[in-house]
Structure formats: C-alpha cells, structure tokens
Amino acid sequence: MQITRKRPDTRQGPAENFTGTVWLDELAAPEPPSRIRMFSVHFTPGAHTAWHTHPHGQVLHVTEGEGLVQRKGGAVETIRTGDTVWIEPGEWHWHGAGPRTFMTHLAVVEAAEDGTTADWHGHVDPANYPS
Template identity: 80%
Template sequence: MQITRTRSETRQGPAENFTGQVWLDEVAAPAAPSRLRVFSVHFAPGAHTAWHRHPHGQVLYVTEGEGLVQRKGGVAEVIRAGDTVWIEPGEWHWHGAGPRTFMTHLAVVEAAEDGTTAEWDAHVGPEDHPA
C-alpha cells in the first residue's frame, strides 16, 4: 500500500487538444506494471476536448456541473454530476462543459504499452458543439 500526500501541480489543458479554459490534475499514475491513469479535469463553460480516442477506452465520472459528450456520428448528450460514461476502445469522441456551466469529471484510462493514453484529432466544429 502507498499513500501519496503530495500532488502534482494543476496544469492547463494544451490548446492543441482543448478549446477554452481547461485544467488538469493527475490524481493517480501508479508505477509499472500498472498502466492506470486518473485525471480530474475541470472545464470552464463552453470548454471541451478536441476529437480523440483511447487505446483501451475511457471511463468518465462527472463530479460537478453539467456537460456534453459525443461520439463520432452521434448526437451530443448531456451529462451531469453523478453520471458515468463508458467510451469504447478506439471510439472517436469529445467531451466538455455545457455552454453556460462548469463541469468537472474524473477521467480513467489505461495507457497503451508505449505509454500513450490518447490519440488526438481535429478540434470540434460548431456543427457538433452547441454554443
């Protein structure tokens, strides 16, 4: 067992992967052989990810606020505090805050053997994100 009492500094989500103000806190990244990664992600109103996918899928657990999630080819769906979203391995998607609300979620992923947790693509266009 290991208890970690220090945490890494909050960092801003990079502009190439996010639209708007997004802050990331790495909650857990156990040593190998574990490939588990857990992040707390805080989105300002209207902020969201670019299109991306995860090699082993992703679990989102909304802890605060209201947001949106959309799979490629689907419609944007509202998610709220207490909701859990399972995103299939390789499924292109985006997620973020609603247009007028903050949203925070825990993002749980398993890294690929090369250490990557996501493959990033284009920013979400206005046709997909309700402003």
C-alpha cells in the first residue's frame, strides 16, 4: 500500500488540447505495472476539450457543476453532478463545461503500452458548441 500526500502542482490545460481555461490536478499515476491515470479536471464556463480518443477508453465522473459531452456523430449531451460517462476505446469525443457553468470531473484512463493516454484530433468548431 502507498499513501500519496504530495501531488504535482495544479497546471493549466494546454491551448492545443483545450478551448478556454481548464485546470488539471493529477490525482493518481501509480508506478508500473499499473497504467491507471486519474485527474480532477476543472473547466471554467465554456471551456472544453478538443476532439480526442483514448486507447483503452475513459471514465468521467462529474463531481461539481454541469457540463457537456459529445461523441462524433452524436448529440451533445448534458452531464451533471453525480453522472458517470463511459467513453469507448478509440471513440472520438469532447467534453467540458456548459456555456454558462463551471464543471469539474474526475477522469480515469489506462495508458497504452507506450504511455499514451489520449490522441488529440483538433478543436471543436465554435459554431457547433452550444451557446
């Protein structure tokens, strides 16, 4: 058993992967052979990810606020505190805060053999983000 009492500093999500202001807190990145990674992600109103996929899928659990999630070709879905979303491996999607609300979620992924946790595919067209 290992108890982690000191975590990396909160960092801002990079502009190439996020629209708006997003803050990332790494909660868990155990030593190999584990490949689990867990983050608490804090989105300001209107902030969201770019389109992306995960090699082994992703679990999102909303801990605060209201947000949006969309898979490629699907409808934009509202997610709220207490909701859990399973994103299939390789499924193109984006997620983030609603246009007028903050949203925080836990994001859990399993890294691929090479350490990759996400493949990024470009920003969401602003004309397709709900206002």
